[in-house]
Amino acid sequence: MSATLGALLRRLQPDWDIQVFERLEGPALESSDAWNNAGTGHSALCELNYSPRTADGDVDISKAVSVNEKFQVSRQFWSYAVENTILGDPTEWIRPVPHMSFVAGRDGQDYLRARYDKLAGHPLFPGMGHTTDFAELERLVPLMARGRSAEQPFALSHFENGTDVNFGALTRQLIKYLTRTGTEVHYQNQVKDLERNSDGTWRLTVANRHTGDERTIDAKFVFVGAGGGALHLLQKSGIPEIKGIGGFPVGGQWLRCTNPELVEQHQAKVYSQASVGAPPMSVPHLDTRVIDGKKGLLFGPFAGWTPKFLKMGSFLDLPSSIRLGNLLPMANIGLTEMGLVKYLVTELAKNHGARVDTLRDFVPSAQDGEWEKVIAGQRVQVIKPNG
Numbered sequence: 549m550s551a552t553l554g555a556l557l558r559r560l561q562p563d564w565d566i567q568v569f570e571r572l573e574g575p576a577l578e579s580s581d582a583w584n585n586a587g588t589g590h591s592a593l594c595e596l597n598y599s600p601r602t603a604d605g606d607v608d609i610s611k612a613v614s615v616n617e618k619f620q621v622s623r624q625f626w627s628y629a630v631e632n633t634i635l636g637d638p639t640e641w642i643r644p645v646p647h648m649s650f651v652a653g654r655d656g657q658d659y660l661r662a663r664y665d666k667l668a669g670h671p672l673f674p675g676m677g678h679t680t681d682f683a684e685l686e687r688l689v690p691l692m693a694r695g696r697s698a699e700q701p702f703a704l705s706h707f708e709n710g711t712d713v714n715f716g717a718l719t720r721q722l723i724k725y726l727t728r729t730g731t732e733v734h735y736q737n738q739v740k741d742l743e744r745n746s747d748g749t750w751r752l753t754v755a756n757r758h759t760g761d762e763r764t765i766d767a768k769f770v771f772v773g774a775g776g777g778a779l780h781l782l783q784k785s786g787i788p789e790i791k792g793i794g795g796f797p798v799g800g801q802w803l804r805c806t807n808p809e810l811v812e813q814h815q816a817k818v819y820s821q822a823s824v825g826a827p828p829m830s831v832p833h834l835d836t837r838v839i840d841g842k843k844g845l846l847f848g849p850f851a852g853w854t855p856k857f858l859k860m861g862s863f864l865d866l867p868s869s870i871r872l873g874n875l876l877p878m879a880n881i882g883l884t885e886m887g888l889v890k891y892l893v894t895e896l897a898k899n900h901g902a903r904v905d906t907l908r909d910f911v912p913s914a915q916d917g918e919w920e921k922v923i924a925g926q927r928v929q930v931i932k933p934n935g
């Protein structure tokens with residue numbers, strides 16, 4: 549977020565003095581690191597939570613259209629940035645990978661067909677394919693077909709023009725552009741405090757994590773692009789918009805496979821549906837990843853739990869974010885969001901074998917030893933004061 553905004557500002561206001569403070573030793577080591585997210589440039593080609601079924605059995609595609617439009621805007625910016633040498637070699641961070649949606653059962657077939665009928669004629673969703681034919685499944689995603697009964701009803705929608713994005717590599721290129729155009733980027737510098745001066749400007753207190761030294765910096769504008777670290781900083785800023793807002797951390801874990809023989813049998817990002825009550829962040833998917841030129845597969849996400857708001861955060865992150873104003877909304881979640889609570893408890897109880905069992909819905913022939921657990925990024929679910 550900060551690298552993108554910095555690049556846009558450099559372009560629009562080249563004379564502005566911009567400084568970036570990052571608490572870690574390099575850029576994009578938290579959520580934007582390649583293995584800490586699934587690298588799907590969310591374009592709603594395959595994510596079914598953006599096109600839910602309505603009460604009358606129809607499919608609502610309005611969210612899918614708005615998400616897709618936003619991704620096209622990102623692509624326009626990236627194209628512009630490549631043409632104008634803001635960004636370097638795009639193959640380091642964006643690759644074509646087909647996007648697919650897979651559902652099992654007759655009910656799933658009806659839903660996916662209805663979704664296909666709604667999206668297929670839309671200009672933002674060109675070249676959409678759809679099949680319930682097992683031979684097509686074998687051709688498109690052989691790893692998912694192997695060991696599966698040809699009698700079992702399923703449906704698969706697919707787009708050839710999906711992408712795999714390495715947001716970490718993209719961030720590093722944007723930061724390079726920022727530094728070569730005069731932006732100061734300070735690593736191992738943690739913003740500890742943020743308060744408003746009497747003239748409306750901001751005062752930041754920044755600690756050098758290497759030496760322990762603290763200093764203050766005054767700025768006209770501050771962009772808090774701190775990911776999981778944002779809630780604390782916004783609370784310190786005292787802005788009225790943050791009153792009553794809380795955060796609840798949900799960790800992410802993947803199963804990863806780097807065995808070239810298996811990796812070669814799957815060339816797609818395949819999304820299915822979240823189980824009942826589970827949040828959209830839990831939608832299971834099997835993804836081809838291309839990271840530093842090497843292909844791998846990931847499956848998940850599975851939920852983990854720690855009170856940290858950042859992967860490399862502190863165990864005090866959750867308790868120190870609790871205020872009088874957000875205590876009630878946070879307590880309410882435990883009472884009203886039983887689906888989320890049940891999802892978390894079930895997820896936390898899973899061992900490696902149970903995770904590979906879940907994977908077998910996608911890859912029936914999966915063996916425990918072929919997949920390893922990796923810890924993905926940490927997410928902070930925003931809890932709003934009013935519902």
Ligand SMILES: Cc1cc2nc3c(=O)[nH]c(=O)nc-3n(C[C@H](O)[C@H](O)[C@H](O)COP(=O)(O)OP(=O)(O)OC[C@H]3O[C@@H](n4cnc5c(N)ncnc54)[C@H](O)[C@@H]3O)c2cc1C
Pocket residue numbers: 549550569570571572575576577578579580581584585586587588589590715737738739740773774775776777778781800801849858924925926927
């Ligand atoms: C399991 C998982 C799967 C995901 N899959 C996808 C996906 O497929 N597609 C997609 O588009 N998105 C996905 N996401 C979401 C995506 O990864 C994040 O939305 C995105 O990376 C957030 O970028 P950011 O710049 O806001 O935060 P980050 O990349 O986390 O950057 C925040 C930075 O701020 C720094 N920081 C924090 N506090 C301070 C402080 N006080 N002082 C100085 N520096 C500080 C951190 O060290 C970090 O470097 C996924 C996330 C997870 C966890």
